[in-house]
Each structure stands twice: as C-alpha cells, then as structure tokens.
Amino acid sequence: TCTDGIQNGDETGVDCGGSCPPCGGGCEENGATLTIVLDNYPEETRWEVRDAGNTVVAAGGTYGSQPDGSTVVENLCLTDGCYDFIIYDAYGDGICCAYGNGSYSLTDDSSGSALASGGSFGASETTNFCVGGATGPSCSDGIQNGDETGVDCGGSCPPCGGGCTYGTIDFNNFEGGWGIWNDGGSDCARVSGSIYASSGSYSIRLRDNTSSSVMTTDNLNLASYSEVTINFSYYPVSMETNEDFWLQASTNGGASYSTLVSWASGTDFNNNQRYNESIVITGTFTSTTRFRFRCDASGNSDYVYIDDVEILGCTNGARQAGADIVVTDKEEENTRQQDQVSPESPASYLKLFPNPVREELNLVFHHQQTGQVQLIVTNLAGQQVYRQSFTAEAGRQEAAVDVSQMAPGVYAIHLLADGQALTKKFVVTR
The missing domain is CATH 2.60.60 (Lipoxygenase-1)
Structure with a gap:
C-alpha cells in the first residue's frame, strides 16, 4: 500500500511514485x-x-x-x-x-x-x-555483522573469547569399564569381541526394543556449551529391514527425551559392516543434560554394537544462535528430527566426516535417481563460501569439500537435488 512505510509494488520511493502520490520531484535522500x-x-x-x-x-x-x-x-x-x-x-x-x-x-x-x-x-x-556517509560494520556497534562470528568478535574483529573452542568432554572405548555411560539392563551389555569393537576388544551391545535397550550418560553439565559433537562407531548384526536405533537427548535429567537422529537398516546401514558417525548438535544445553543410544529392533538376536564414543563441546564467549533441544512426546520419539527427508526426496541421507574438520570434509549420500547435484556451503550469515555442481548416479555417492582455506567456525552444507534439499552443520578447526 501507499501507507505501509515500505517501498514496494511499483513505488519509486517509500509510499510514493508509481500508483501512489508523486515523490515530490524525486528522492531527496x-x-x-x-x-x-x-x-x-x-x-x-x-x-x-x-x-x-x-x-x-x-x-x-x-x-x-x-x-x-x-x-x-x-x-x-x-x-x-x-x-x-x-x-x-x-x-x-x-x-x-x-x-x-x-x-x-x-x-x-x-x-x-x-x-x-x-x-x-x-x-x-x-x-x-x-x-549518506554512514560507516560500515564495526567491531563495536553491538551487532553481529560483516565477517564477525559473534557480536563484535571473530572474523576481522578480536576473537570471541578465543574463538569457538572445541574440547573433549568425554571419550570411552569401554576397555576399562562404562565410564560416564550406564547399563540400561538386560538388553544392554558390555561385551568382548574384537570383530564388534572399533578399537581394543570391548564394545556396548544393544538389542531388542525394550526399556532396557539403552545406554545412557550420567547428567552432564553442558550449560556453558553452545554446541556438542558426538562421534562414535557402530557395527550392526541381524538388524532386519527398517529396524533402527536412535541417538536421544534430555535436558531435564532423563525425565523425557528427544530423538535427535535415527539410523535404519536397509536405508542407513547394512549388517556386518562398520560405520563411523559424527553428529553436531546445536541448542540450549543444561546442567542436567543426558545422551543415550536406544535400540529399536524386534528381538534378542537383533544387535547393534557401539564403541569409541567421543563427546566434544564448543564454548564461545558469544554463543552461537541455535534452536533449543526440543523434548518430544513418547509417541513422537520415532521421528527423525535431524536429516528428516520426505519420501519423494531424491537424496535420502547425508553423512559428514570428520566433524570437526581441518582440511577435507567427506560426504556420503544416497541418490535415488541419476541427476544434477549441487553442494553449497554457507557461513552463519548465510553467505555462500563454496559451491560445486556435478551429476550423480543413482545409489550411494561420495564427495569431498576442501575446507583448508575456510576460517575456523560453524558452517552449513546444503545438498540440492531435484528441488529437494538436505542441510547439515559442520565445524572447521585449525
């Protein structure tokens, strides 16, 4: 309209020109x-x-x-x-x-x-x-702008409290026991067998789909963290098609959980093969944050072996914006809240490793039909810093992105194919 305080429609100025009243002889600003x-x-x-x-x-x-x-x-x-x-x-x-x-x-x-x-x-x-003579973004204007990675810090401004610093919260290969992880009960066990362990001899075996088919951390004080990355290795055995397991989080000491990611047989993995995962979680964490792995199979002979679980945390003087970790209802726990793809999507999943990354980011994705694929990397301001286009055949595909020239920080990679998109975050460190 001609009274909304915005230059739009066919206006040549704010609320003037075009089909609105004349702008008084042109722009006076x-x-x-x-x-x-x-x-x-x-x-x-x-x-x-x-x-x-x-x-x-x-x-x-x-x-x-x-x-x-x-x-x-x-x-x-x-x-x-x-x-x-x-x-x-x-x-x-x-x-x-x-x-x-x-x-x-x-x-x-x-x-x-x-x-x-x-x-x-x-x-x-x-x-x-x-x-009009105004100055551009500065390191003291109280706004995150320019190439800043936080408010008035990062990029060409002073570091944000030393930058986004990743540190190890916990690592366990289960050779010496459970550590911060807890045995869920009869359908969870610490077992010996080098074929199932990623390193050493021991791993954690989950089976079936009962309340004891879980391995859960102690309460972790993550209130000062803006982002957490969980790296782990798994080896599935006898998991039937569509049987899956989940990574879940709780911010209220285990009173309720949200499903972050799920992995399904026949879609995300095949039996008797080793897989390594890296999951980046952004959000508001608490002093009573817990993580757990949960098996969702159908019997005592359906197994997934978990090993080499590493939890990394990113602290930053200027916390990066991120959605809260939302707690789902129990009946919604089977919903994938990350990497969710509609049935018609040509790309059914996107895996990244290593994450955090220093030199080269590797991608694995499944393409349902031969066609053009684009990989786009953007920074937190939404600015494009990398773009690659190629033709991908149907089936499992691999690609790599050189991140050696990217500044340390958090980025998003977008996989675009046939009008559908998958987006995941990754961290560049030096």
Whole structure:
C-alpha cells in the first residue's frame, strides 16, 4: 500500500511514485538503483533491504510475470545509514549459472559506486552497505555483522573469547569399564569381541526394543556449551529391514527425551559392516543434560554394537544462535528430527566426516535417481563460501569439500537435488 512505510509494488520511493502520490520531484535522500537480470525462473527471485534494526525498508519480487532472462530495474530511496541487501532464490541455486545467466547490481546514484552485486549464490545472499556517509560494520556497534562470528568478535574483529573452542568432554572405548555411560539392563551389555569393537576388544551391545535397550550418560553439565559433537562407531548384526536405533537427548535429567537422529537398516546401514558417525548438535544445553543410544529392533538376536564414543563441546564467549533441544512426546520419539527427508526426496541421507574438520570434509549420500547435484556451503550469515555442481548416479555417492582455506567456525552444507534439499552443520578447526 501507499501507507505501509515500505517501498514496494511499483513505488519509486517509500509510499510514493508509481500508483501512489508523486515523490515530490524525486528522492531527496540517497538514491540507489537495483538492476536484476533474471534467470530462467524469475518466479523464484525476490529481494529486500533491511535497516540496522532489521526492519524491511524496501522489497520486491517475485517476478513470475516477467519473461525469462529479462531485466528488472528498481529505484530505491534510502535515508543515511547502513543496510543489508538480501536476495533470495526459492529453489536454492541463485540466479546464475545453472539455469540462465542472471545477475544483480545495486548502485549508488550519487557516486555510481557498486553497493552490492552478484548472481552465483545458494538460497540467499546478504551484502551490507552504507549510504549518506554512514560507516560500515564495526567491531563495536553491538551487532553481529560483516565477517564477525559473534557480536563484535571473530572474523576481522578480536576473537570471541578465543574463538569457538572445541574440547573433549568425554571419550570411552569401554576397555576399562562404562565410564560416564550406564547399563540400561538386560538388553544392554558390555561385551568382548574384537570383530564388534572399533578399537581394543570391548564394545556396548544393544538389542531388542525394550526399556532396557539403552545406554545412557550420567547428567552432564553442558550449560556453558553452545554446541556438542558426538562421534562414535557402530557395527550392526541381524538388524532386519527398517529396524533402527536412535541417538536421544534430555535436558531435564532423563525425565523425557528427544530423538535427535535415527539410523535404519536397509536405508542407513547394512549388517556386518562398520560405520563411523559424527553428529553436531546445536541448542540450549543444561546442567542436567543426558545422551543415550536406544535400540529399536524386534528381538534378542537383533544387535547393534557401539564403541569409541567421543563427546566434544564448543564454548564461545558469544554463543552461537541455535534452536533449543526440543523434548518430544513418547509417541513422537520415532521421528527423525535431524536429516528428516520426505519420501519423494531424491537424496535420502547425508553423512559428514570428520566433524570437526581441518582440511577435507567427506560426504556420503544416497541418490535415488541419476541427476544434477549441487553442494553449497554457507557461513552463519548465510553467505555462500563454496559451491560445486556435478551429476550423480543413482545409489550411494561420495564427495569431498576442501575446507583448508575456510576460517575456523560453524558452517552449513546444503545438498540440492531435484528441488529437494538436505542441510547439515559442520565445524572447521585449525
């Protein structure tokens, strides 16, 4: 509308121009021109400008009524200050170069200088800019911006309390006993057998699907941690198709649990093979956090052997934002809350290792049909830092991403295929 305080529709200024009242002879503040060359799917592209308070002051798109590959010109009028220009692509592949040669540029009308430009990105790209003599992101403005990894710290600013520092909370190969882990009962046992152990001779055997088919940690004081990574090895035996086991978490001392990840026979693993997993968990942890592995099989002859369980924690002076670990109802515990994929998704899972990583991140995924696949890595600000496209055959696939030039921190990797997406987080350390 012409009274919503936002430049939108066909307005040439905020609530003026186009079908609204004239803008009084043009922009009396800071004029800027946005030029977008659309790709072959203009109905996927939209943009917005947000001020320092995260309020949208200008927006446009999508452009489904425009021809493929056409050019759109938008005129903006902005008061003195710093802004974020954000461009979005609904499919997650940007506007260049898989399906057309799209691009965008935002130019300062007074100086002709480029404020933002690009075209090759993922689901979105954000560029901070300033007009009217305002200064850009600083290390003392109380906002996480620029290349900061926390509020006024990280990137080109001082480290965030030494940066996101990973440390070992616990490691157990069960050679000397249970450690912080607890025996669930008759369907859980510490057993000897080198074929089942990842290292040494001992591992933890879970079977069946009873209340005792669990191995559970003591209460862990993780209140100071912003992220936890659990690495472990497992060896399944005689697990029937779709029988699975879960990794669960509790933040209330075991009163209730949330299922974080599940692994199912025939989908995520085959029997009599060793697998190594690395699970990154972000959220709000407590002083009474517990983790547990739970078997969900059908009898006493269905086994999964767990070994070499390592729990790592990341502490940071500026805690990274993350969703709380949500506690599910008992009947919902069988739902995968991480790596959840719809039945029609062409990629049925995505595994990452090692995680944390220093040099090369390895990926394993299952592709249900031959087709184009894109791997996109973004930082916590949503900025694309890596992109790779290739054709993947149907079945199990492997890929690798060189992270040796990425700054230490938390990243997200997005696997895109046939309009579906899987996203997982990983940590780069040095």
